[in-house]
Amino acid sequence: MAPSEIIPLTSLSHEKSLRSKFIRDVDDRPKVAYNQFSDDIPVISLAGINESGGKREEVCRKIISACEEWGVFQILDHGVDAKFVDNMNRLAREFFALPAHEKLRFDMSGGKKGGFIVSSHLQGEIVQDWREIVTYFSYPIKARDYSRWPDKPEDWRAVTEAYSEQLMGLGCILLEVLSEGMGLEKDAWAKACLEMDQKVVVNFYPKCPEPSLALGLKRHTDPGTITLLLQDQVGGLQTTRDGGKTWITVQPVEGAFVVNLGDHGHYLSNGRFKNADHQAVVNSNYSRLSVATFQNPAPNATVYPLEIREGEKAMMDEPITFAEMYKRKMNKDLEIAKLKKVAKEKLLLEDELEKAKVEVQVKSCKDLEEILA
Numbered sequence: 001m002a003p004s005e006i007i008p009l010t011s012l013s014h015e016k017s018l019r020s021k022f023i024r025d026v027d028d029r030p031k032v033a034y035n036q037f038s039d040d041i042p043v044i045s046l047a048g049i050n051e052s053g054g055k056r057e058e059v060c061r062k063i064i065s066a067c068e069e070w071g072v073f074q075i076l077d078h079g080v081d082a083k084f085v086d087n088m089n090r091l092a093r094e095f096f097a098l099p100a101h102e103k104l105r106f107d108m109s110g111g112k113k114g115g116f117i118v119s120s121h122l123q124g125e126i127v128q129d130w131r132e133i134v135t136y137f138s139y140p141i142k143a144r145d146y147s148r149w150p151d152k153p154e155d156w157r158a159v160t161e162a163y164s165e166q167l168m169g170l171g172c173i174l175l176e177v178l179s180e181g182m183g184l185e186k187d188a189w190a191k192a193c194l195e196m197d198q199k200v201v202v203n204f205y206p207k208c209p210e211p212s213l214a215l216g217l218k219r220h221t222d223p224g225t226i227t228l229l230l231q232d233q234v235g236g237l238q239t240t241r242d243g244g245k246t247w248i249t250v251q252p253v254e255g256a257f258v259v260n261l262g263d264h265g266h267y268l269s270n271g272r273f274k275n276a277d278h279q280a281v282v283n284s285n286y287s288r289l290s291v292a293t294f295q296n297p298a299p300n301a302t303v304y305p306l307e308i309r310e311g312e313k314a315m316m317d318e319p320i321t322f323a324e325m326y327k328r329k330m331n332k333d334l335e336i337a338k339l340k341k342v343a344k345e346k347l348l349l350e351d352e353l354e355k356a357k358v359e360v361q362v363k364s365c366k367d368l369e370e371i372l373a
């Protein structure tokens with residue numbers, strides 16, 4: 001699609017009703033409000049994590065139990081200085097406030113790696129997400145393509161580079177905790193990732209005219225090892241652990257990162273740790289910003305459980321590369337979306353057929369009445 005045909009959502013925000021391409025099937029629509037917060041997701045302080053004498057074990061235990069129960073937890077006292085977080089939030093807000101033509105200079109809808117896009121990184125989604133994103137690949141450093149990183153606001157590169165470095169450090173600490181929690185060597189998860197990749201997706205969810213019909217970001221699991229999510233205080237991140245029957249809205253906590261286990265983390269633990277099943281809902285009162293930092297293994301890393309405990313079976317038939325796993329996952333997500341569309345069309349068709357049958361019956365009754373009259 002040519003950039004001139006792409007309309008940033010910021011310009012649809014003030015319309016009275018939601019355009020049809022954003023309307024979700026009834027079953028997929030939000031079930032819980034963006035601000036009906038739950039405190040079920042554990043908030044864990046990392047203070048003392050480098051001390052010996054029990055503190056590390058205690059933090060480790062809390063993290064492992066959150067991974068087993070939800071695949072999601074929040075962390076405080078994580079060591080990332082608030083100034084990096086404030087700068088990142090400010091910059092992201094400034095980027096999305098730029099005029100459409102400035103954002104579209106980095107348009108990635110033709111399949112380019114990194115830049116700006118409305119709705120989704122996946123081409124071919126049937127129903128659109130109510131979000132704009134800007135994304136950049138930050139690790140490994142040698143693979144950075146700065147021509148795909150925004151050049152406005154002016155300090156974008158300096159701020160995002162510093163933020164990425166801080167989050168890579170934090171991500172590595174968490175991988176150590178997860179390794180130890182499984183009773184493995186401290187570097188087991190890092191080794192399984194080879195040279196760690198990092199991709200940052202900045203999500204901007206404008207105010208939505210009919211939020212009960214739409215999703216900011218459809219239900220999904222993240223593909224990688226772990227995701228570190230920075231969210232503002234508006235609320236909208238939701239998670240389910242019963243296959244979508246019930247949802248909770250994660251309470252935003254000032255200064256915290258939300259940590260999600262992704263599919264790779266789920267496989268490494270042979271399913272012991274949940275891959276967080278989550279989505280983002282929107283609202284008509286506030287726009288919302290979140291910054292997802294995906295800590296992924298290298299594309300050629302092997303995906304396979306690190307340990308299969310006694311009495312367990314490997315949850316994968318054979319080892320595959322992360323690149324292959326990623327490709328299969330995204331294809332499957334698109335396939336599901338297409339199947340939903342076909343099912344919906346079939347239902348509509350059956351409905352039409354049913355109506356047509358009734359009309360024919362009514363008409364033939366009338367014809368009979370005319371003959372008999």
Ligand SMILES: O=C1C[C@@H](c2ccc(O)c(O)c2)Oc2cc(O)cc(O)c21
Nearest residue numbers: 120121122201218220221222223330333
């Ligand atoms: O934007 C996202 C979110 C997320 C995702 C996973 C699977 C989906 O089908 C989906 O619609 C969203 O994980 C991502 C992983 C990426 O590599 C890039 C992204 O933009 C995202």
Ligand SMILES: O=C(O)CCC(=O)C(=O)O
Nearest residue numbers: 201203236237280290292
């Ligand atoms: O914005 C959010 O709360 C969720 C973002 C997310 O799940 C993602 O970017 O993968």
Ligand SMILES: [Fe+2]
Nearest residue numbers: 220221222278
């Ligand atoms: Fe996600």
